[in-house]
Amino acid sequence: MMCPRCSHISFDYLDRCKACGEDLVPTKIKLNIYIKPPEMEIGEDGFAVGKVGAPEQNTIEAPPPEKAPD
Ligand SMILES: [Zn+2]
Numbered sequence: 001m002m003c004p005r006c007s008h009i010s011f012d013y014l015d016r017c018k019a020c021g022e023d024l025v026p027t028k029i030k031l032n033i034y035i036k037p038p039e040m041e042i043g044e045d046g047f048a049v050g051k052v053g054a055p056e057q058n059t060i061e062a063p064p065p066e067k068a069p070d
Pocket of ligand 1: 003004006007008017018019020022
């Protein structure tokens with residue numbers, strides 16, 4: 001979408017203009033734009049960067065075993 005303040009064209013899912021920092025949410029609501037940010041990262045040039053939907057490794061550590069009272 002186009003920023004109402006500086007006319008910078010940015011992604012519809014951005015809540016703020018990348019160029020001037022204008023809050024784009026009111027404009028988005030006015031234009032009925034409800035877009036979920038993409039799961040992938042988008043670079044400055046508009047190309048996707050990094051892996052798409054890479055499953056996160058389960059790194060949750062098991063809690064230490066409770067010590068039995070002596
Ligand atoms: Zn702007």
